[in-house]
Every structure is written in structure tokens, then in C-alpha cells.
Amino acid sequence: MSTTDTDVGGAITLTADELDPFVTHAGTRDRLTGPGLPCDGALLAFDTLREHGLRTVADLAGDADKLAGELRDRLVVGALRSLDRDLESILLDGTTGEVSSAYVRRDPVHLDLAPLAPSLDALLSFAAATEELTLSRGGPGPFGPRTVAQVSDRLSAVFEDAAGAEVPPYWRMAALIRPLARIAGPGEGLVLGLPKRLLDEEFGAGEIMRFEDVDFPPALTHEPTRRFLRESGLPEDGFLFQLDTEMPLPPLTEYYADEHPDAFSAGLLPPAADRLIRLGPLLEDTSLVMDGSTGAVLAWSEPDLTLRPLNADISTLAFTLWLLHREKTVDAAHHLSDSYEQLAATLTQTLATVDPASCDRTPALPGDDGRRHWPELFEDRSVGMLYA
Structure with missing residues (x-):
């Protein structure tokens, strides 16, 4: 399916004709033809809509005939973001409005869908709450163990209000891992x-x-x-x-x-x-x-x-070692590493919030090729450092 999108007032919107016949869910149509989707975000990217318009998984599959019928018409509307690249594609069910994620580019024929949000509205509210409460260290605080616990509880409440008890793994780890960036405020000389x-x-x-x-x-x-x-x-x-x-x-x-x-x-x-x-x-x-x-x-x-x-x-450095040790404890209780790549991205984002230099791949020293130890170690599933 070939469509074009329109960028209006800092948001990406689509016309009703562009949504037909694949998006029939009323709330989703209202979102995409009205306020639209944000152009920029730390966690979500919708550039694919601006560049290509709506596309189905079948449009991207090399052998679409082998796709399960319920997957063919899933719409690729964006991607989960890490610091410097896209991760999984964000897929929309145009009939129910439900949102999931999957690595479409790897092997569309064998998609492994992961639930992400019950609707686009919920997805955007999840991302906004996460960015507001955990991604910014500007201002005086607060910081410390009590703040970490409070932020985690507030995020969990946002997610559970929309998703119920079965919060998708990506947002569950957002509630449990990302608040750890608030454990410490600025130091004296450090x-x-x-x-x-x-x-x-x-x-x-x-x-x-x-x-x-x-x-x-x-x-x-x-x-x-x-x-x-x-x-x-x-x-x-x-x-x-x-x-x-x-x-x-x-x-x-x-x-x-x-x-x-x-x-x-x-x-x-x-x-x-x-x-x-x-x-x-x-x-x-x-x-x-x-x-x-x-x-x-x-x-x-x-x-x-x-x-x-x-x-x-x-x-x-001490924070990084503490973060990794804490992740082991959290994973043992909540099995976050079952969604390994999402967990690696979450840890990288959390570390970068506290220490941008540890994840910034910009060459900084003579001979520096931009490789950074901690993000590469998190992402190396063959080594499995994140498993409890």
C-alpha cells in the first residue's frame, strides 16, 4: 500500500482517505487524522510515516504469501528508539487499535509480536510519562532511593491504568529500571x-x-x-x-x-x-x-x-556497576531478560541519562573508533551479561 503523510503543526497526520481501508478503529482514526503522532521523541520514532506513509507488514515481507493472515495487514507506523538508532518496528492493528512491536526487517515471515500498548493514545502517554519522570536530570532533583521508589510506583500506575495487570515487558522494565537514574544527584567535583x-x-x-x-x-x-x-x-x-x-x-x-x-x-x-x-x-x-x-x-x-x-x-563508574548489579536482582524477580534486546536498550538509555559520555560513540581520543564498552556489552546477547 502506498500512501503519503502530511506533517502538520509539528505532528504527523494522515487523511481519512489514506487510512482506508486498513484503519477502521474509530479511536485510531481520530488520533491519526486529528492530533497525529509526534515528529520527535526519545523513545518513539514515527519517521517511517513521514517518509513512506502507511505500509503493511505484507508490503515489507519478501515472501508475503507465507505470512499468517492476521499479520499481513498489520501497519508499520514507527519504531522504538535507542540512543542512536531504531530498534523494533511499531505495528498497529487497524481493526482493534492495539499496538505491538516486532523486528520486521529481520524476518517478516516469522514475526514474533510483543505487546506494546492497547492503543496509540496509551502508547504516547506511556512514552510521555517515561520521558518526564526518568529521562531528564535537569533541575535540583529530587534524587535518592525514596525518589527511585516513588518514580517507579508512579510509572507503574500510569501503565497499569491503561494496560491492566499485564503491563507489556518494555514498559514494565521502564518502570523498574529507568527510575534508577534518579538514585544520585550532582556530586562535589564529580x-x-x-x-x-x-x-x-x-x-x-x-x-x-x-x-x-x-x-x-x-x-x-x-x-x-x-x-x-x-x-x-x-x-x-x-x-x-x-x-x-x-x-x-x-x-x-x-x-x-x-x-x-x-x-x-x-x-x-x-x-x-x-x-x-x-x-x-x-x-x-x-x-x-x-x-x-x-x-x-x-x-x-x-x-x-x-x-x-x-x-x-x-x-x-560506580553507578554503572551498581546499575548492573541491581538489574540482576530485578531480573530475577521479573524476568526482564526474556525481552533481552529491549532490556539492553533500556539499560543503555538509563546509563546515558546519568553519564552521556559512556554511551556517546563520537570519537573523542586519538585512534578512538567510537566503540563504547558498556552499550556493546549490554547488547551482546551471545555473552548474556544481563541474564540473572
Whole structure:
């Protein structure tokens, strides 16, 4: 089906003729011919309507004859959004008004539909509530564990009012994961001021390593980082990061000279390696380091001799480790990882809300190719890091 859409007053609308004969649901027709759909959004994108008009799944399927009859006329109206790309397509049932999602581009013949909302109106209200309550960290707050719980409850109420007890997985994880971005407000000299004992309560008090001044090399001059390591510390086993507790924190030059004297010549190490302080391994061949003068947290990859941004500073590194540990607990109770790719996108968006640099693929250092450790790790289903 070939149609054209009209962009009116900042919204994408369709005429009644363009909806015929595929959209017969009265409320859906009122939405699409009246207020329409928003042009821009952090969670939802409807660019496909502007570019192509209404299309059915059958229009996109290479072998439409093999499609189940009830799927052929589902309308592709948009896509769920991650930070820098579209995820699943948003599909509309023109008869009932119900909205679902699926990876149409992968294999339209074997669509795996996931419920998304009972109507377009509900879908837009779900996205608006999520963006309002969780995606913005502007202003004075509030922040903290109580705020996280309150935001989660408010989102759950919005979703349940429209969808009932069976809230679709995408919005269930929005209510349970995205509010975690509100756990901490701005810090003094650091991005975040984590609540006291947040890491102790999450990982166990005996699992947190706190440092003394004697542990700090002369290259670590960034006082907010020193204070954080003394007062808050880091988990020894952050699941995706192992803190090296066998030696005082070494600059990268000393680490290789003492532990791997034959591995690299000084000329192969990154610039200013003498002020890059190694905290431990991220992967077998990748080290987590921090710039002793600025506090920036970076990933040093031995195979490609590349230094890449990892986190803005030590506070957002700690938040990332806390977020991943918390996700395990939530998943064990609610089975969010059954919708793995949606969960990966939700975690990436949550982390980016707190620490944009950790997910921004814009090259920032010499040789930086834009790869970012945390989003790639979340998205790698073969590794399965998000399963409880």
C-alpha cells in the first residue's frame, strides 16, 4: 500500500482517505487524522510515516504469501528508539487499535509480536510519562532511593491504568529500571554524589574496597577521585569489572614494567601513560584506567592499542556497576531478560541519562573508533551479561 503523510503543526497526520481501508478503529482514526503522532521523541520514532506513509507488514515481507493472515495487514507506523538508532518496528492493528512491536526487517515471515500498548493514545502517554519522570536530570532533583521508589510506583500506575495487570515487558522494565537514574544527584567535583553506603548495601559491606592515601600513586592528583576512593570505594567484584587488590594502584607504565615487561615497549602505550592509573581488568586484554589529573575513566585495549572513553569519572563508574548489579536482582524477580534486546536498550538509555559520555560513540581520543564498552556489552546477547 502506498500512501503519503502530511506533517502538520509539528505532528504527523494522515487523511481519512489514506487510512482506508486498513484503519477502521474509530479511536485510531481520530488520533491519526486529528492530533497525529509526534515528529520527535526519545523513545518513539514515527519517521517511517513521514517518509513512506502507511505500509503493511505484507508490503515489507519478501515472501508475503507465507505470512499468517492476521499479520499481513498489520501497519508499520514507527519504531522504538535507542540512543542512536531504531530498534523494533511499531505495528498497529487497524481493526482493534492495539499496538505491538516486532523486528520486521529481520524476518517478516516469522514475526514474533510483543505487546506494546492497547492503543496509540496509551502508547504516547506511556512514552510521555517515561520521558518526564526518568529521562531528564535537569533541575535540583529530587534524587535518592525514596525518589527511585516513588518514580517507579508512579510509572507503574500510569501503565497499569491503561494496560491492566499485564503491563507489556518494555514498559514494565521502564518502570523498574529507568527510575534508577534518579538514585544520585550532582556530586562535589564529580558527576554524582552517591548516597552513603549505597555500594555497601548493594554488594555487601565486606565486598567494598576503600583506599588509603598510601595506596595512591603520585600521579593521582584529582582530589575528588581520591576522596571517592577513600570514602565510598569500589566493589572488589563488580561482575563486569574486577578490582585489582593485589598491588597498590599503579600507573600504566609501572604496571607493564612490573607485570608484563616483555608485552609492550613504552612507545606502544597511550600518550601520558604515566598518569593513567590502572584499577583492574575489564576483559582479559582490556584494562580499566583513570586519568590521575582529570579523573576521567577510560578503557585501554591491548589488541588494538586504543584508549577509549568508558565513564565520565569514578562516580559514574560506580553507578554503572551498581546499575548492573541491581538489574540482576530485578531480573530475577521479573524476568526482564526474556525481552533481552529491549532490556539492553533500556539499560543503555538509563546509563546515558546519568553519564552521556559512556554511551556517546563520537570519537573523542586519538585512534578512538567510537566503540563504547558498556552499550556493546549490554547488547551482546551471545555473552548474556544481563541474564540473572
